[in-house]
Amino acid sequence: MSSTLADTAGEGPRSDTTPTAAKGLIETLVTLVRRELWEHRALWLAPLIVAGLLALCAAIGRVHMQVEDSAVIHGEAQRVAVFTIIQAVLAIPLYLVAMLVAGFYLLDCLYAERKDRSILFWKSLPVSDALTVSAKMLVALVVVPLGVFALALVAHLLFTAILGARVLFGTLPPIFSWSTYEWARTETVMLLVTVLAVLWYAPLAAYLLLMSVWVRRGPMLWATLPLVLGPVLEWVAFGTRHLMDFINYRINGIWWLLGVQHTQLITKHEVRAVGTALGVLDFRGVLTSIDLWLGLAVAAALVYVTIRMRRYRDDS
Amino acid sequence: MTAVVEARGLTKHYGATRALEDVSFSVEAGRIVGLIGPNGAGKTTALKAILGLTTFTGELRVLGLDPCRERDALMREVCFIADVAVLPRWLRVSQALDFVEGVHPRFDRTVAENFLTKTDIHMASRVRELSKGMVTQLHLALVLAIDARLLVLDEPTLGLDLLYRRSFYDTLLNDYFDKQRTILLTTHQVEEVENLFTDVIFINHGRVALNAAVEDLPARYQQLNLAAEQAERARALQPFYEREVFGRVSMYFEGRTAEELGRYGELRTPSIADLFVAKMQGNARP
Numbered sequence: 001m002s003s004t005l006a007d008t009a010g011e012g013p014r015s016d017t018t019p020t021a022a023k024g025l026i027e028t029l030v031t032l033v034r035r036e037l038w039e040h041r042a043l044w045l046a047p048l049i050v051a052g053l054l055a056l057c058a059a060i061g062r063v064h065m066q067v068e069d070s071a072v073i074h075g076e077a078q079r080v081a082v083f084t085i086i087q088a089v090l091a092i093p094l095y096l097v098a099m100l101v102a103g104f105y106l107l108d109c110l111y112a113e114r115k116d117r118s119i120l121f122w123k124s125l126p127v128s129d130a131l132t133v134s135a136k137m138l139v140a141l142v143v144v145p146l147g148v149f150a151l152a153l154v155a156h157l158l159f160t161a162i163l164g165a166r167v168l169f170g171t172l173p174p175i176f177s178w179s180t181y182e183w184a185r186t187e188t189v190m191l192l193v194t195v196l197a198v199l200w201y202a203p204l205a206a207y208l209l210l211m212s213v214w215v216r217r218g219p220m221l222w223a224t225l226p227l228v229l230g231p232v233l234e235w236v237a238f239g240t241r242h243l244m245d246f247i248n249y250r251i252n253g254i255w256w257l258l259g260v261q262h263t264q265l266i267t268k269h270e271v272r273a274v275g276t277a278l279g280v281l282d283f284r285g286v287l288t289s290i291d292l293w294l295g296l297a298v299a300a301a302l303v304y305v306t307i308r309m310r311r312y313r314d315d316s
Numbered sequence: 317m318t319a320v321v322e323a324r325g326l327t328k329h330y331g332a333t334r335a336l337e338d339v340s341f342s343v344e345a346g347r348i349v350g351l352i353g354p355n356g357a358g359k360t361t362a363l364k365a366i367l368g369l370t371t372f373t374g375e376l377r378v379l380g381l382d383p384c385r386e387r388d389a390l391m392r393e394v395c396f397i398a399d400v401a402v403l404p405r406w407l408r409v410s411q412a413l414d415f416v417e418g419v420h421p422r423f424d425r426t427v428a429e430n431f432l433t434k435t436d437i438h439m440a441s442r443v444r445e446l447s448k449g450m451v452t453q454l455h456l457a458l459v460l461a462i463d464a465r466l467l468v469l470d471e472p473t474l475g476l477d478l479l480y481r482r483s484f485y486d487t488l489l490n491d492y493f494d495k496q497r498t499i500l501l502t503t504h505q506v507e508e509v510e511n512l513f514t515d516v517i518f519i520n521h522g523r524v525a526l527n528a529a530v531e532d533l534p535a536r537y538q539q540l541n542l543a544a545e546q547a548e549r550a551r552a553l554q555p556f557y558e559r560e561v562f563g564r565v566s567m568y569f570e571g572r573t574a575e576e577l578g579r580y581g582e583l584r585t586p587s588i589a590d591l592f593v594a595k596m597q598g599n600a601r602p
Contacts (some may be wrong), residue, residue, distance in 0.1 A: 031418025039404065040409050118404035121455075123369065127419050159500040312370060 028127065031163035032135035033143055040109065046101045047094050047148050051155040054090060060163040076177055077273075083160075083176035084274040085265060090159055091152035091190055098136060098148040099201075102140045104309050107219045109136050110306070114313060133162040133209070137303060143196050149194050185275025191260070196286050200254040205297040206302035213309045220273045250295070250312070257286045318380060320345050321366055322496045325374035330363050335361040336372065343467075348512055351502045352592055355526040359499035359502045362519065363470050366500070367396055378463060392421060394458050398448060403451055405444035411439055416458050428461035429492070439462075449480035460492050467492070469501045485509055493537050496537035510588040518595055525595050534585040538569045542581025550580040551595040557598030568594040 037043060110133075113119040123133065209225040231244035255261075256271040263277045286292060321343040328336040333508045343349050353359045364370040368383035370391060376383060381390045403412065409432070416423045431441075434460065435453050443451055459467065473481040489512060493499060503509055516533075518526040528536060542550060548559070548567045553576060555567035568586060569577065577583050586594065 028419050031415055034417050035411075038408070039406050091395070113404070116404055117399070117402045118407075120369075120398035121402045121404065123367075124391070124396045124398070125416065125419050126388060126421070128388040150411075 028131065029135055029138065030189065032132065032216040034137055036105075036109070036136065036139045037143075039112070039120060040101075040105045042101045043105055043144055044147065047098050047151055050093050050097045051151055053095065053114065054155060055158050055162065059166075059227045064235050066190075079177040080174060080179040080182050081265075081271040083178060084182050085175060085271065086159065086163075087186045088190065088274045089182065090156050092149050094132040094152045094155065095194075098144055102144045102205070103208060105144075106136070106140050106205055107223055108213050110209065110213040110310060110313075111215065111219045119313065124250050133303060133307045133310060134214075137205065140209075141202060145194050145198050149191060151188065172217045182275050185273070185278060189274055189277050189281070192283055193281070196258070196283065196292075197254055199296060200286070202299040205304070207311060210302045210309075211307045213306050213313060219262055230253055249291075253291065254286060257289055257291075258282055259285075318345075320347075320355075320379060321375075321500070322377045323362075323365075323374070324376075324550045326362065326372055326376055327374050328358075328370065328372040334403060334522045336365070338374070339414055339519070339522070341517055341527050342497060342522055343500060343515070344476045345498050347499065348493065348499045348513045349515040350502060350506070350509070350513040350588070351517050351519060352504055352506055352588075353502075353525075354596060357519045358522040359519055359532060360470055361383075361522075361536060363396075363468055363502065368396065369469060388569060393464055394466045395462050395464040395469065396470070397452075397455050397472045398470050399474065405442065408439075409454060410439040410442050410445075412443075412458060413439075420462055422463040423458075424463065426461075428457040428549060431460055432456040434557070445601055449476050452476060452480065452484060458485060460487070467497065467499045469499065469503075471502055471504065473503065473505065481505065481508060485501070487511055488512075498566050505587040506592055507587070510533060513588065515586055518521060518592060526591075533588075533591070537557070537586055537591055538572050538574075538588065539564070539570065539584050540567045540576055540577050540588035541584070542567070542571065546580050548579045550577070553577065557594035559597075566590075568598065 077098065113122060160178065163172060163176070165179075168176050188196040208223055211219050211235060227247055231247065234243045235241055260281070260283045263280045265277075266271045319342040323342065324340045326336050326339040328334075334523065335540060339358070339362065340488050346585060351359050351362065361370065365372045365376055367380050368378075369389035371384065378390055379393050383390055386488075412424055412427055416428075417425050430452070435450065437454055444601075445456070446454065455470075464466060473484050476484070485508070488499070501509070501512075513530050515529050518559075540555070541551060542565055544560065544563050544565050544589075547567070550565075550567055551558075553569060553572055555569050558565055558567040560566075568591070574583055
């Protein structure tokens with residue numbers, strides 16, 4: 001326990017110029033988001049892998065086309081429409097896998113830090129519970145959706161380049177044509193739907209986060225149990241299915257409100273460009289729906305409860 | 317000078333268990349305070365209260381702040397190592413530095429990097445690849461680089477071998493401690509670190525059993541080693557604890573003078589470890 005001169009001199013004087021003010025909010029948030037992506041690598045790995053598989057399909061996949069279908073695809077307008085449909089359909093698996101990993105992420109993030117006892121390390125740093133929880137919502141509701149939107153965009157360009165090359169070499173019939181205007185319109189549809197879906201699913205995300213901070217073990221089980229048991233109990237007790245309808249509505253309601261069923265892109269006689277959905281889908285109706293805003297209010301309340309619960313949560 | 321920690325009537329019950337019962341103490345700046353007690357004595361609860369990790373009743377100010385309501389501000393000035401191996405296993409060493417640098421306004425990355433170059437820890441390693449001793453070194457590197465006013469260490473060297481333990485405390489004393497800083501430390505290995513402390517607080521059954529500056533101990537406590545046949549006469553002076561080893565008796569007294577005790581045998585100042593045992597065992601006896 002002896003202190004030698006060499007030891008103390010070796011370190012040099014500590015700088016007294018360390019800033020005492022709090023780090024900027026943006027810098028802290030960026031750090032918190034990076035930390036989430038370090039820990040939960042599935043958030044970006046899983047969509048990337050799916051995108052890679054899709055590109056592989058584009059390169060080696062065979063196109064089976066029925067004669068009647070190919071007969072329909074005559075003329076430039078039809079080929080542009082096919083092009084936009086490829087653009088939209090390609091995005092679907094990416095969005096599905098992103099929603100899945102984001103859901104698992106929300107269920108796990110506040111549970112994992114207690115399970116591996118790292119919560120006391122995170123809490124030893126000047127980051128408030130509000131900021132920590134907000135960063136996790138930010139990852140699930142902003143970073144992942146915008147990330148998958150960008151990934152879908154890049155994947156589609158890659159896909160188009162591969163298919164284009166195959167058409168050029170004659171190994172694929174010329175079934176599609178590039179149109180920058182329709183491309184931009186399709187991207188617009190996807191961005192608008194993404195934003196509205198994020199707003200609609202925010203309470204569900206907050207529910208998963210609350211389960212993650214709440215349960216002592218098995219967050220997966222505890223999160224799904226009330227959703228399954230509730231409707232069953234209601235049906236047994238009262239013979240009604242209000243809860244079931246409600247859960248169904250909170251999961252699928254946005255697609256009814258948007259009126260997805262009215263967008264008939266592929267009919268027997270023609271193929272319509274995805275951009276036509278801009279005139280069909282009821283974006284305004286969703287935004288002015290009281291259910292959307294009630295859901296957001298519930299999400300805010302659940303996030304608040306989550307923050308309060310993390311306050312006195314530790315490893316014990 | 318205002319106290320770094322000021323506790324008055326600190327009380328915390330977990331159901332029927334009384335973790336802390338009317339605990340009062342204060343810690344001045346520039347001290348190294350050992351918070352010592354048997355398992356379940358309430359040490360960790362006291363530290364958690366100081367760090368704003370648990371609710372309590374009573375009054376508690378840490379650096380003039382209320383640790384419950386002003387925890388976020390407090391954490392800029394306070395650092396703690398709660399236990400070994402609480403660093404997340406997936407974290408890379410470089411990421412640990414990136415993260416603390418990104419969120420802590422008082423973190424000096426070069427200090428941490430300089431310290432790490434003296435160890436076998438590689439920047440690209442994950443925590444799960446490091447030995448227990450190395451994880452503690454990494455945590456120490458982070459803590460050394462934070463310019464905090466109060467450092468709280470709860471069993472920081474638990475489960476480490478002697479070499480790591482020794483180098484941990486040497487680093488703490490040589491590279492970290494100065495008169496502006498305060499360290500609050502709990503440990504079971506009292507013998508190893510007793511030269512480190514400037515103050516000791518013994519906690520037992522949720523109460524403070526002793527609270528003293530180490531420099532005041534010789535005047536307050538005496539250990540008398542004497543032959544067994546002398547013991548009966550010395551007992552008249554009311555030792556609060558005694559034990560017999562190989563026919564020699566050690567008696568522990570509070571507030572006696574050398575003149576009173578010196579004629580019965582060999583007089584010395586008890587070590588903190590011996591005093592701790594004496595206090596805990598002595599108080600436990602009816």
